[in-house]
Amino acid sequence: MLANIIARYHFLTDQLIHYSRFFFSSPTFALINTSSSSSTLISPSTSCLPDMSILLTQKHRATVERRRIRRHSDLPMSLMSRIGTPRQDLHQCLECGTWHEKKTICGNCYDRIKKETQSMKDSFANKDEFNYNHPQQEVVYVYNNDNKLTDDKTKRIVEIPRERPTWFSKNLIPKINTTK
């Protein structure tokens, strides 16, 4: 019910801004160009704010009701609910304990996987073959402390002169059954 009302409210405000162009000769919001004031020679500090040459300002004063709604109500357009509510969609990684957003993977754990993947790709010596005439077999990466594979034609063996990392298990397709 409330969601319906809010959606209706957003729809109406969007329409109002859209059609106000036909009723008034100018838009309800005006553009300010502050770049002309650069003659005062204040060097802009490098901040996280966007380019300040264009700012959106109010052209008409908002009514008291509207201002109070913006400050104190529970609607999504209210400042308190928009900025003041803490985020509830953060999860903690089970492996390393860093925080990451819901639906995303842990960035800290992914970093080492990314580095390892890149170094494995780099250990493929012949770059031209990889990029223009890709090997037509399965590429197998063999570390120093792994079992030596028999050199048959069905697999392309790439040797890496390092020890296998402890977190990189040799079994790439484990049977997923956490209860046993």
Added chain:
Amino acid sequence: MSNLSTKALRVTVPHALRSKLTVGGQSERHEKIKSILGELFRHERIEGYIRTHDETRQYAERLIELAKKYGDRHVGTMQLMDYWIADKDLIHKVFKVFVPRYANTLGPYTNAHRLPIEYGKHEHIFKQRQNIVLEMKNNPYPRIIPDPRNYSNILTNVLLNEARKEYRNEKKLSEKTDI
């Protein structure tokens, strides 16, 4: 071309999101998808913007599904391969590597995971750009999702197992005494 039907693919993207890719018309969209497809088939694990890469996923699935179904002697399949894969050495890779690899697997042949959002890195600072990592399944690189854990030795599980055993023993004893 009309009889080149696969089963319903297990990867879907809502239709409304397609409009994000048509910046320079359909031909530009096809070029973008072709470049991402080539990158995916060559490197087997790539990162990129979610809209483009999640849509390219469907094309990769469909090409492999057709290659599994019809083989490399089929005219329509080879025409599709010729159109969608720009680098011709990758067509051989599809038939010689991916088809034997996924011969016994059903369902999606690719994985996609959402990467953490980097705030403030986009050119419009207050917009966020969701990137994903897209990979072929059973690739030789380390797994992104960590190995499944063994939870059987956690204290609560041990206690629950013991309680279960006790409950069963008591039930057996009570049944014997009733008879």
